[in-house]
Structures are given as structure tokens and as C-alpha cells.
Amino acid sequence: MATNEELKREFNRSGFALVEEDEILKRCVTLCINYSLKPSDLVSSWELYHLNRQLIEQTVKKDEMDGFILHLQNQQKEAIMAEESGLHIYSNRDVDMLLEGIPEDTEEIVTTPTHKSQRLHPDPFDSINRSKDYGCSSGKSVGRVTPFGTRINKFVVKFNIGNAAVQVENGNDNDVENSEDDMIIKRAQTSQRCSLKVNGSGPEPGCRFMYDRTEDKFNALENRITKHADALVASGLYEELMDPAVASQRSIFAVGMICCDGEGHLNDKSILLQSSAERTSGQRVPLDLNRLNQFSIFPGQIVGIEGQNPSGHYLTASKLVDSVPLTQTADLDQPPAKKQTIKQEVLTPVGESREGSEVSFIIASGPFTTSDNLLFEPLNELLAYARRKPPQLLVLLGPFVDSEHPEIKKGAVDATFSEIFQVEVLRKLQDYVEFMGSEVRVVLVPSIRDANHDFIFPQPPFYIHIPELEHQITSLSNPGTFEANQVKVGCCTVDVLKQLSGEEFSRNASGVPTDRMSRLASHLLRQRSFYPLYPPPENLPYDSTLAPQAIQISSIPDILLLPSDMRYFVKVLSVGEGEDATKCVCVNPGRLAKGEGAGTFVELTYKGGPESMHASIISI
Structure with missing residues (x-):
């Protein structure tokens, strides 16, 4: 048996210094046992690995051990294949x-x-399914005990809103429900199949992207300002538009985009207002908001300003309007054919009442596997829960094959990203819908973090070709909108809440409590855009050619899905004032997997309006 002293002596003899010596020697002893190696053989393998990787320093570091383990695995496989040429590799x-x-x-x-x-069909209550290990660099077997698999509390309700409470389910108390006979009975009692209409305003699979020019970016911003200005003027609530950069002794009303004077964040001294180049001068003028006791602004926000600019160099605001009137819901920039298509998809059919509309959801957002493996255990558990309490619509928001997963980033998998998606996601969803019957439907929304999909925003839907199940498994664009039983749902998997949180500059009246998450989510509805922030972060592949039509919110949805790394929530937002206010349920389901542990998902039943809906945030 190899010892620490023998290994250290062999490394020193070969001229290698050990960083974090105790930890490395402990792992090397384990490798010698697992792979039946002598200390000298292991060090020889390390020398070969060191040469192949062209490492400069003659050191052995802890963060290099995962790659070395993969190197040992390949050596073992090659040795076995050389000894037994007739061996079949499965x-x-x-x-x-x-x-x-x-x-x-x-x-x-x-x-x-x-x-x-x-x-x-696999046991619907068994989270360890037919998952593959994909040659993960950890070198551990598929059947190993994982932190996720050893959790104690399962399906615990973290938050509940509405009349009907969801009972806490613990994995140890479901013995009766786990029988196959019970499952057949439950499947027969599934709710009635819901209708599904998809708004096709997003990009299509295979579309041309990232060819936008400076002219396209300018036109996109100019059209946004012009469209909002037209809507404000058409409402009849405000005066005729004036150029905010022109000196005037009287009060004026101007519309423009909030900008930052520099590369930092907004503050009292760095706020600029950029007006329309077509209607006014298009210049940027410094904006003073010190007279306002309450406001919330961010770069890219289109606002109306009432104020004075007596010198022509500084616009002092007395009122700020950050919302487009509700009467203006049509997308003025779209061609007539596109307008007609959208109207056919989102308007309520004649003779049907939206008051009776009802649909049940389970909503979950990726990652769908923990960071220590690619076993997709959280997804397995979610589908097991959906089999016990089947919703009419299972909504899964990306990422599915997360490009930020440690094994994906290291390239330590022996399958393509598309193969992982097909085996670990689509195949399991196919089993789920076939097992549950035609009453259930699944909606998939991609993410820019999906390694098997286009790195672009707005993002086309997944190309999913399962002819016999195309009416049950549907993919949306990102962002995307659809209508289930006349309930309008909008969703965007880019973490716009987190990005707005980092860029927002706000002031609240003293003594007045505010709900920051509701305020951030309301910005999207007030700006009629799934992504109103501009300029976008450098890591967001924003396409100015595809964005104007795809990110537009043509009408306020009943439910808005905004998955985020920020804390989960279910909130009722109100847009407008008084009796004319429109309400929208905003949902952040959290992440289904958080590191090596379990995350959360949302179970929601919507009945005609927010007042009669009930929702639960459940820890998986």
C-alpha cells in the first residue's frame, strides 16, 4: 500500500514541489488504491500529464488533480483495450x-x-433514474451517494399565497402513494387538457443573428423613444412635446431615455436625458431630480419629464412619468401582417369568458442538476412530484445544459451538449408525457446559458422534433409569450431583475415602506419591454436587430415569469391607477438546483384573476 512518505519522495525525486501537501498526498494515496498503482507509476503518469498540458511550474496543485484523474482514466481504458482487442466498449x-x-x-x-x-417506465418516485455519468472528471460512479440524494426534508412549502394551502410532503411519508395502482388512479383523475396558443413574435430557429450595425442600434433606440412619446401625447394627459435642450422660461414636457454620464452607476450628478433625434435635437441634457421626493430610474428607461430649463444646460424636473398609458398596447413598429397574427393569438375568442379561465402550473427554472455531477437528480425529483400532483402545464425555464456547470466549463464530459440535452431532458420529458397521458403539456424556454443552444438574446426556441408528441412538448423563444386557457403568460430567462437591481437609482418618500422586488418587476410592465435596460451588460449577447419585436410586451400578461438568482417570490403587481389598474402575477421560482443542494419551484393555480389564484413555493 502506498504511503504519504513514499509518494512525497517520488515527487521530490522527479523535481516536483507539492502545494497544499497534505490534501494532495491524501488524494494520491486514494488514486494508488483505486487504480492499483505504485507510487513510482503514479508519479510517472503525472510527469506525462504535466508534459501534455505544457505546464510551466514544477508544482503539483490541488486544482490540477481533477484533470489528472481524467488522464488516469483514459490511460486505464487504453490499457484494457490494448490487452483485449476483442473487448466491446459499451x-x-x-x-x-x-x-x-x-x-x-x-x-x-x-x-x-x-x-x-x-x-x-421508470419508477416515478425514484429520483435516481437512467442518468449517465458522462465521464465526469471527478471519476466517481453514477450510483454514489450525493449531497442532494441525502437531504432530509423534501417538498417543503417555503411560501404560500391564496386560499388553498399545499400540504408539506416528505419523501419518507409517501409509501402509500408510491404504489403503481395508486399512480394509475391518479393519472386517470388528471385535470382537463388546457389549450395553448403561442405568440410567434420571437426569432425562429436557424435565424441570422449578430449582424446588427451601428445604424440598427440607433434606430432601435430612436423608435423606442418615438413610440413612447406618441403614446404619452395620444393619452391627452400631457402637453405638447418640447426639446429639453432648448432654453425656456416656462414649464415644458419632454420625453427621452435615461442615460449615465460615464461608465459608472447612476447618481445625482450623472443623470442625462436623451431626446428623440427625429422629433427634437436628439441631444443629451443633464437632468436634476432633487425636487422629486420619490422616483426610480435606470439606464435605458424611457420617461416623460415635466420641468424647466431656463439656461439650456440643465433640466430641472418637477414630475417624472415612467409608464406608458394602458390604452397604448399595440406594437406600432410591426408590419400589419405581424399585428394581425398577434391579435389572433392573444385576444379572447368570441363567446368565451375569461372569468372562467383556469389553469394549473408547475414552474421551475434551471439549473436542473447540481454542481457536483450531471445526474440531473433535481429534474428527476421534479418529474416525480409532477406525476403525483399532475399540473395541466409544466413550465421549465433554462438553463438545461448549463454552460456555467463546472464539468461543462472544464470540458470533462464524453458526450456532446446536444446528446446530454436529448438523454437527460427530452427523453425524461417524453417518458413523463407518455406516462401521464394527453392531458398534460410541457413548455420549454431556453436560456443564454444553455451550452447546446444559440448564444444570442433574443433567443429562438429549441428545435424539438418529436412528431407524436409535438402537441404536448412545446418550446418558446426567449423571451416568449403564450396563452393557456385564455391566461396570458410572459417569460424571460435572462436575469433582468438582478441586472436592474445593480443599475437602478431610486429615492423613496421618508417613512413609506417599499417592496423593491415588486418595483423592479414593475419596470418591465411600465416600459412594455422584457428587457428595458440599455446598454446591456458586456456578457449579454444583445442583438439590436432582433430585439425590437421580440422583447416588446404588446399587452400586460396575467402571469409574468422572471427566474432570477435573487430570492424566490410570488407577487401581484398593479400597473395604472384607480379602477383602471391592471394586475399581473409576477413569479420568480428560484433555481431548482443551488450548488450541490436543492432549490425551489412554484406550484400555481390561476382562476380568472389574482384574487382567486393560489400559489406555493416549494423546496425540492
């Missing part, structure tokens, strides 16, 4: 054959059975 198809009970020596081409009775 692939994903071979594993599937074994799991499905198909004999290995069959000569027929194995395809996925299309008839439901021919499919072998």
Missing part, C-alpha cells in the same frame, strides 16, 4: 438495451418504441 445504446430488457445478441436495429405499452 455505448449509450447498449446501456439502453440492457435497461429496456432487450437481449444483447439481437440482430435487429434497436429503435425507441412508439407505443406506450412497449415502453418501460
Whole structure:
């Protein structure tokens, strides 16, 4: 058995110094045992790894050990293949054959059975499914005990709103429900299938992107300012528009975009107002908001300002209008054909009442696997819960194959990103909808963090081609809108709440409590945009050519889904004043997986309006 002293002596003999010596020697002893290596053999393998990686320093560091483990695995596999040339290396198809009970020596081409009775459905309550290890650099087996798998409290309600309370479910108390007979009965009692209409204003799969020019960016901003100005004037509540950069002794009303004078964040001295180049001078004028006791602004926000500019150098505001009137809901920039298409999709059909509209959701946002593996255990548990308490609509928001996952970032997987998505996400969803029947539907929304999808915002939907299930599994663009049982739902997987939180500059009246998360979410509805912030962060691949039509909110949705790294919530937002105010339920389900632990999802039933809906945030 290898010892710490022997390993240290071999490393020193080869000229390598150990950083964090105790930890490295402990791991090396384990490697010698697992791979039946002598200390000298292990150090020789390290030398080869060191040369192949072209490392400069003659040191052994802790953060290099994961790559070294993968190198040892490849060495072992090559050695076995060299000794036994006739050895069959099993692939994903071979594993599937074994799991499905198909004999290995069959000569027929194995395809996925299309008839439901021919499919072998996994135990719907078993979170450890047919997941693959994908050659993770950790070198641990698929059946290992994970922190997620050893959690004690399962499906605990963290927050509840509405009349109907969701009972706390613990994984240890579901023995009766776990029987197959019970599951068949529950499946037969699934709610009635909901209708689904998708708004097709987003980019299509395979679209051309990132070819926008400076002219396109200018036109997009100019159209936003002009459209908001037209809406404010058409409301009849405000005076005729004036150029804010022109000196005037009387009070004026101007519309423009909030900008920052510099590269930092907004403050009292750095606020600029940029007006329309077509209607006014298009110049930027410093904006003084010291007379206002309450406001909330951010770069890119289109506002109306009442104030004075006697010198022509500084506009002093006496009133700030940050919302487009509710009467202006049509997208003026879209061609007639596009307007007609949207109206057909979002308007309530004649003879149907929205008061009776009802739909049940389960809403979850990625990542769908913990950071220590690619077993997708949280997704398995979520689908097991959805089998026990089936919703009409299961809404899954990306990322699915997270580009920020440690194993994905290191490139330590032996499958393509598309293969991981097909096996770990689509196949499981296919099993879910086939098992539950035609009453359930699934909606997928991609994320710019999806490694298997286009890195662009706005983002086209996933290309999912499952002919027999295309009416049950639907992919939306990001951002996207759809209508389920006449309930309008909008969603955007970019963390716009977190980005707005970092850029917002606000002032509140003293002694008046405020709800910051509601205020941030309300900015999207007031600006009629899923992404009103401009300029966007450097890490956001914003396309100014695709954005104007795709990010536009043509009418206030009933439910707005905004997944974020910030704390989960379900809030009722109000846009407008008095009896004319429109209400919207805003949902941040949190992340289904948080590091190596469990996250949260939302179970929501919407009945005609926010007053009669109930929702629960549940820890998985």
C-alpha cells in the first residue's frame, strides 16, 4: 500500500514541489488504491500529464488533480483495450438495451418504441433514474451517494399565497402513494387538457443573428423613444412635446431615455436625458431630480419629464412619468401582417369568458442538476412530484445544459451538449408525457446559458422534433409569450431583475415602506419591454436587430415569469391607477438546483384573476 512518505519522495525525486501537501498526498494515496498503482507509476503518469498540458511550474496543485484523474482514466481504458482487442466498449445504446430488457445478441436495429405499452417506465418516485455519468472528471460512479440524494426534508412549502394551502410532503411519508395502482388512479383523475396558443413574435430557429450595425442600434433606440412619446401625447394627459435642450422660461414636457454620464452607476450628478433625434435635437441634457421626493430610474428607461430649463444646460424636473398609458398596447413598429397574427393569438375568442379561465402550473427554472455531477437528480425529483400532483402545464425555464456547470466549463464530459440535452431532458420529458397521458403539456424556454443552444438574446426556441408528441412538448423563444386557457403568460430567462437591481437609482418618500422586488418587476410592465435596460451588460449577447419585436410586451400578461438568482417570490403587481389598474402575477421560482443542494419551484393555480389564484413555493 502506498504511503504519504513514499509518494512525497517520488515527487521530490522527479523535481516536483507539492502545494497544499497534505490534501494532495491524501488524494494520491486514494488514486494508488483505486487504480492499483505504485507510487513510482503514479508519479510517472503525472510527469506525462504535466508534459501534455505544457505546464510551466514544477508544482503539483490541488486544482490540477481533477484533470489528472481524467488522464488516469483514459490511460486505464487504453490499457484494457490494448490487452483485449476483442473487448466491446459499451455505448449509450447498449446501456439502453440492457435497461429496456432487450437481449444483447439481437440482430435487429434497436429503435425507441412508439407505443406506450412497449415502453418501460421508470419508477416515478425514484429520483435516481437512467442518468449517465458522462465521464465526469471527478471519476466517481453514477450510483454514489450525493449531497442532494441525502437531504432530509423534501417538498417543503417555503411560501404560500391564496386560499388553498399545499400540504408539506416528505419523501419518507409517501409509501402509500408510491404504489403503481395508486399512480394509475391518479393519472386517470388528471385535470382537463388546457389549450395553448403561442405568440410567434420571437426569432425562429436557424435565424441570422449578430449582424446588427451601428445604424440598427440607433434606430432601435430612436423608435423606442418615438413610440413612447406618441403614446404619452395620444393619452391627452400631457402637453405638447418640447426639446429639453432648448432654453425656456416656462414649464415644458419632454420625453427621452435615461442615460449615465460615464461608465459608472447612476447618481445625482450623472443623470442625462436623451431626446428623440427625429422629433427634437436628439441631444443629451443633464437632468436634476432633487425636487422629486420619490422616483426610480435606470439606464435605458424611457420617461416623460415635466420641468424647466431656463439656461439650456440643465433640466430641472418637477414630475417624472415612467409608464406608458394602458390604452397604448399595440406594437406600432410591426408590419400589419405581424399585428394581425398577434391579435389572433392573444385576444379572447368570441363567446368565451375569461372569468372562467383556469389553469394549473408547475414552474421551475434551471439549473436542473447540481454542481457536483450531471445526474440531473433535481429534474428527476421534479418529474416525480409532477406525476403525483399532475399540473395541466409544466413550465421549465433554462438553463438545461448549463454552460456555467463546472464539468461543462472544464470540458470533462464524453458526450456532446446536444446528446446530454436529448438523454437527460427530452427523453425524461417524453417518458413523463407518455406516462401521464394527453392531458398534460410541457413548455420549454431556453436560456443564454444553455451550452447546446444559440448564444444570442433574443433567443429562438429549441428545435424539438418529436412528431407524436409535438402537441404536448412545446418550446418558446426567449423571451416568449403564450396563452393557456385564455391566461396570458410572459417569460424571460435572462436575469433582468438582478441586472436592474445593480443599475437602478431610486429615492423613496421618508417613512413609506417599499417592496423593491415588486418595483423592479414593475419596470418591465411600465416600459412594455422584457428587457428595458440599455446598454446591456458586456456578457449579454444583445442583438439590436432582433430585439425590437421580440422583447416588446404588446399587452400586460396575467402571469409574468422572471427566474432570477435573487430570492424566490410570488407577487401581484398593479400597473395604472384607480379602477383602471391592471394586475399581473409576477413569479420568480428560484433555481431548482443551488450548488450541490436543492432549490425551489412554484406550484400555481390561476382562476380568472389574482384574487382567486393560489400559489406555493416549494423546496425540492
